[in-house]
Amino acid sequence: MLAGGPCAYNPEPLADIIDFFLIGDGEEAINEIVDCYKTWKHSGDTDRQNFLKHVASIEGVYVPSLYEVSYNDDGTINAIVPKIDSLPHIISKRVVTDLSGAAYPERPIVPYIDIVHDRAVLEIFRGCTRGCRFCQAGMIYRPIRERSADSLLELADKLIRATGYSEMSLSSLSTGDYSQLEQLVKILLERFQDEKVALSLPSLRLDSVDKSLLERIQSVKKTGLTFAPEAGTQRLRDVINKGITDDDILRTVKYAFRQGWQSVKLYFMIGLPTETDDDLYGIAEMARRILDVYYSIPKEQRGRHIDITVSTSSFVPKPFTPFQWDPQDKIDRLSYKQHLLQQQLRMKHVTYHWSDNRLSFMEAVFARGDRRLGRVLAAALANGCRFDAWTDYFNYEGWLKAFEQCGIDPEFYAGRIRSYDEVLPWDHIDAGVSKDFLIRERERALKGKTTFDCRRACIKCGMERWEGVCGNANVDTL
Ligand code: SF4
Known part of the structure; x- marks a missing residue:
């Protein structure tokens, strides 16, 4: 059994279950794996x-059964070493440098039941250089690689013809950062005008939203505006390096309201390192100020309704981020914060959604766990746990019982601050970003210092060690 994707960057909790992992981009490696399999089979x-x-x-492939883990008396890892001399001590991720030339699923399966992302998906670029400190994707998908506009137009044609979808999502980690976005949107809208294909641009950053772009998108169909300020105050946004300001947010929604947009979704996280109650009050204050902006616009110049949805998820520290050493807030503490927000967000036209903290706790355990958790997975399965990410099926008691049966304290993984010296369960995986860089970023976070987007100048995240892989690594314009 083979697994890949972001979760594979810490493969250890699944070490007993999965035969091998592919770390990084799959477009090229999958062919090598299939060839290897065919040769062996024949x-x-x-x-x-x-x-x-x-x-x-094969470069990027990790076979956990061929690696030995030893532990210290305090339960931390002593070392992870290959059992065979010829195997690498460190497994480096695969990186596809030319995305335009890479294979793309041009005829995706169209399900006949409702699914979450029920639309054609066009990946416009991979990677993100903004450097949000909580974001694992922003670290592990480095460096930035764009698909050319020409190849995207060709793909878009094929996707719409093959699927019949009436909506297409321009997907990436930060869509507004695509260098030819305006031009691409313009051409796509013109091309699919007759079919009335709506474009959705998820993952738009407030500071990257171009006004004429908003106009263009709404010329076909107004899909909701979705923004992720992540934290309610500037102080905390600086800690997490989310380089946007209250003014960015208010200016953008003001413009959007004037253009007739009526629905705004705001995503935040609670439980971030250094968070205080003031940061939570800041979330409610932002919703209030957005409402004020709406009402400050004359009736005839704005939409007829306003609908603000505030959603909070509970912070889960992830491997390969500057917060990979930090503890997660305890469940009680997160529940207190949600309760406070429920009180503060009792406003007309504002809806508040929050996540299940017990599920976030499980995520935190397995995100930074080691291979001893394999036993817990087997015990949980025996206890009847199935489809747990599906709220109706989440069997928390079954999981707690499994930890008890295996004599493992889940807090050891979720709620403990780790030292920089500790061997982490994913230290034998090289995601490109170096530990030195992550430590540097964590120290800056604790001082509330921001770090600029490395497209302006390389800040030596570690990818620069890989010659020719990051096109920006030699950019030093500061
Ligand atoms: S090598 Fe430099 S430019 Fe490239 S992703 Fe890292 S910090 Fe950014």
């Missing part, structure tokens, strides 16, 4: 272990 060899030894030699 050789007549029937020993799986032999196949795993072969596949482990």
Whole structure:
């Protein structure tokens, strides 16, 4: 069994279950894996272990059963080493440098039931250089790689013809940062005008929203405006390096309201490092100020309704982020914060959604866990746990019982501050960003110091060690 994707950057909790992992981009490596499998199959060899030894030699592939983990008396990891000399001590992620030339699913399966992302998806670029400190995707998908506008137009045509979708999402980690976005949106809207294909631009940053872009998108269909300020105060936004201001937010919604937009969704996180109650009050204050902006516009110049949705998720510290050493807030503390927000957000036209803290706790345990959690997974399954990310099926008691049966304290993984010296369960994986860079960023976070977007100048995140992989690594304009 093979696994990949962002969760594979800490493969250890699934070490007993998955035969091998692919770390990083799959477009090229998957062909090498399939070729390796075919060769082994045709050789007549029937020993799986032999196949795993072969596949482990492919760059980016990690076979956990071929690595040994030793532990210290306090339960922390002592070392993770290969059992065979020829295997690398560190497994480096795969990076596809030319996305325009890479394979893309041009004829995706269209389900006949409702799904969450029920639209055509066009990945316009990969990677993000903004450097939000909580964001694992922003770290592990470095460096930035754009698809050319020409290749995107060709793909868009194929996708719409093959699926019949009436909505297309321009997907990336920060869509407003695509260098030719305005031009691309203009051409796409013109091309699909007759079919009335709506464009959705998720992951727009407030500071990157161009006004004429908003106009263009709404010329076909007004989809809701979705923004992620992440924190309610400037102080905390500086800590997490979310380089946007209250003014950015208010200026953008004012413009959007004047253009007739009526629905705004705001995403925040609670439980971020250094958070205080003032930061929570800041979330409510922002919703209030957005309402004020709406009412400050004359009736005939704004939409007829206003609908603000505030959603909070509970912060989960993730591997390969500057907060990978930090503890998660305890469940009681997170519940207190949600309760405070429920009180503060009791406003007309404002709806508040919050996440299940018990689920966030489980996420925190497995995000930064080690291979001893494999036993817990097996016990939880035996206790009847299935489809737990689906709220109706979440069986928290089954999980707690599993931890108890295995003699493992989940707080050891979720609620403990780790030292910089500790061997982390994912230290044998190289995601590109270096530990030195992550430590530097964490120290800056604690001082409330921001770090600029490295497209302005390289800040040596670690990717610069990989020659020719980051096109920006030599940019030093400051
Ligand atoms: S190597 Fe430099 S420019 Fe490239 S992603 Fe890292 S910090 Fe940014």
